[in-house]
Amino acid sequence: MIITRPRDWARIEVRLDALGARRVFVMGCGQCATVAGTGGEAEVLEAKAVLERSGREVTGWSVGEVACHAGGQRLETREHASELAAADAVLVLACGAGVQTMADAVEDTPVLPGLESVFLGNVVRHGVFEERCQMCGDCVLDRTAGICPVTTCPKGLLNGPCGGMWNGMCEVLEDRECTHVRIRRRLAQQGRTGESVPLPPKDYSKKLKPGKVDLRAASHGKGGTS
Amino acid sequence: MSRLRTLLEEGTFVVTGEIAPPRGTDLSAMRASVELMRPACHALNVTDNQGASLHLSSLAASRVVLDMGVEPIFQQTCRDRNRLALQSDLLAAWTLGLENLLVVTGDDPRGGDHPQAKGVFDLDSTQLLEVASFANAGTDMLGRPLKGGTSFYLGAAMFPEAEPWDIQRARIEEKMAAGARFFQTQAVFDIDKLARATDVVHELGGKVIAGILLLRSLKAIDFINQRLAGLMVPETISDRIRGAADPGEEAVLLGIEQARAARDVADGIHIMPLGLDGQVARIVSEAGIVVEAAGLERNDL
Numbered sequence: 001m002i003i004t005r006p007r008d009w010a011r012i013e014v015r016l017d018a019l020g021a022r023r024v025f026v027m028g029c030g031q032c033a034t035v036a037g038t039g040g041e042a043e044v045l046e047a048k049a050v051l052e053r054s055g056r057e058v059t060g061w062s063v064g065e066v067a068c069h070a071g072g073q074r075l076e077t078r079e080h081a082s083e084l085a086a087a088d089a090v091l092v093l094a095c096g097a098g099v100q101t102m103a104d105a106v107e108d109t110p111v112l113p114g115l116e117s118v119f120l121g122n123v124v125r126h127g128v129f130e131e132r133c134q135m136c137g138d139c140v141l142d143r144t145a146g147i148c149p150v151t152t153c154p155k156g157l158l159n160g161p162c163g164g165m166w167n168g169m170c171e172v173l174e175d176r177e178c179t180h181v182r183i184r185r186r187l188a189q190q191g192r193t194g195e196s197v198p199l200p201p202k203d204y205s206k207k208l209k210p211g212k213v214d215l216r217a218a219s220h221g222k223g224g225t226s
Numbered sequence: 227m228s229r230l231r232t233l234l235e236e237g238t239f240v241v242t243g244e245i246a247p248p249r250g251t252d253l254s255a256m257r258a259s260v261e262l263m264r265p266a267c268h269a270l271n272v273t274d275n276q277g278a279s280l281h282l283s284s285l286a287a288s289r290v291v292l293d294m295g296v297e298p299i300f301q302q303t304c305r306d307r308n309r310l311a312l313q314s315d316l317l318a319a320w321t322l323g324l325e326n327l328l329v330v331t332g333d334d335p336r337g338g339d340h341p342q343a344k345g346v347f348d349l350d351s352t353q354l355l356e357v358a359s360f361a362n363a364g365t366d367m368l369g370r371p372l373k374g375g376t377s378f379y380l381g382a383a384m385f386p387e388a389e390p391w392d393i394q395r396a397r398i399e400e401k402m403a404a405g406a407r408f409f410q411t412q413a414v415f416d417i418d419k420l421a422r423a424t425d426v427v428h429e430l431g432g433k434v435i436a437g438i439l440l441l442r443s444l445k446a447i448d449f450i451n452q453r454l455a456g457l458m459v460p461e462t463i464s465d466r467i468r469g470a471a472d473p474g475e476e477a478v479l480l481g482i483e484q485a486r487a488a489r490d491v492a493d494g495i496h497i498m499p500l501g502l503d504g505q506v507a508r509i510v511s512e513a514g515i516v517v518e519a520a521g522l523e524r525n526d527l
């Protein structure tokens with residue numbers, strides 16, 4: 001899931017002031033931001049209270065099913081059409097994808113991010129999220145015993161450890177074991193010592209920017225990515 | 227051809243030193259360091275944005291050192307440049323007459339003076355060694371011919387005291403397979419650990435230059451223990467410096483002992499003077515190391 005955290009509220013206020021926005025609509029997200037505890041109903045109501053305390057009027061609010069779903073967001077905006085029409089700005093408590101979906105749906109109204117989108121996260125346990133994949137498009141997990149060096153080595157080195165590793169620990173994040181020590185240990189555990197090193201440089205042309213997948217195109221061959 | 231290579235290959239015990247380019251354009255302090263160390267060093271490493279902090283580029287500073295008649299070891303980190311820039315700097319280095327290349331990963335920018343910077347690490351040190359080997363073979367990293375290649379003497383960093391040893395050993399083998407011919411080590415405190423590493427390198431036909439760090443004060447030790455992870459100064463050493471009436475002198479005496487011990491094991495020493503540049507010549511001579519014709523006398527300069 002996409003992990004978000006609250007945006008520095010002062011930045012939101014500054015932007016609302018700059019826009020002269022007295023009336024605000026607040027939109028949350030029923031998926032990731034709800035699980036992350038940043039854009040569910042509770043957080044939307046909290047944002048509403050804070051906005052009202054600073055003298056703004058909240059014309060309405062909603063937590064749609066999935067903020068990044070274009071069709072769903074259009075339905076949501078239709079349902080709240082009059083509240084949105086009365087708003088000078090829309091504050092979206094969702095990831096950047098959700099904010100943009102909303103911005104497309106209400107093109108004439110300024111849309112503001114209410115959260116910072118930080119990473120694609122594994123839910124390690126309730127309320128604890130860790131980044132394990134950066135979606136590089138050129139996966140090496142088959143060669144690294146299922147541990148991603150791109151993401152979990154702070155330098156993103158494919159071959160390591162670097163010279164900063166000390167007693168198995170990482171130089172940058174000193175309370176964590178070095179990713180490459182973990183990889184080599186697990187490879188050894190699987191009887192794969194010395195296998196497939198060094199890894200070649202990553203092919204960044206496979207990290208599509210911006211990414212796009214069209215499953216309808218995919219059914220015609222070509223993989224559907226562009 | 228690199229004189230460092232010639233000396234190492236003919237079995238001369240070499241001495242290398244280290245200088246940091248200035249944080250700015252005033253080269254006078256750097257030149258003064260070169261002058262202090264040149265009588266005692268066969269070559270000088272020129273660091274690349276050392277400590278992830280802004281300095282004049284190693285490329286330009288290495289050329290300044292060369293113009294002063296001292297052979298530089300051009301250092302390249304993987305932190306600040308992508309594969310295009312790294313390759314183009316390799317070509318530039320060669321055209322500038324820099325023949326020794328030391329490839330290192332580079333510290334994370336978060337520990338430097340621009341913590342907001344993006345750490346590039348498009349290549350890691352093993353991959354960069356491979357890329358330099360390609361350049362030596364006259365091609366780019368994808369195997370396409372260059373109009374004129376390079377012929378660098380390739381070096382890598384090595385960490386004989388960092389555990390687990392089996393991983394360090396594998397790293398040595400991987401770096402040599404990628405083209406490294408000499409290693410400069412992180413500071414060595416335990417000569418047995420140095421020996422186990424040199425055994426591996428020698429078996430594969432490489433050379434080891436043992437790192438000697440001059441710990442001139444407790445402040446320097448604290449700095450190293452805190453800031454340069456991967457380099458932990460043993461208690462016995464810090465106690466010695468702490469107990470000394472003159473810590474600077476004690477650091478030099480320690481350096482002399484370490485240099486002597488390294489003579490039996492390694493192919494050279496690499497002195498990181500940490501400000502004690504003026505003591506390098508003394509350490510070398512009191513360790514009984516003769517540096518003949520330090521600096522360069524080359525017709526092609």
Ligand code: SF4
Pocket residue numbers: 132133134135136137138139140141148149150151
């Ligand atoms: S290698 Fe790339 S795709 Fe695979 S886990 Fe790491 S970031 Fe994700």
Ligand code: SF4
Pocket residue numbers: 152153154155156157160161162163164165166169170171172173177178179180181
């Ligand atoms: S110590 Fe290991 S995990 Fe940490 S930066 Fe170096 S290689 Fe990466």
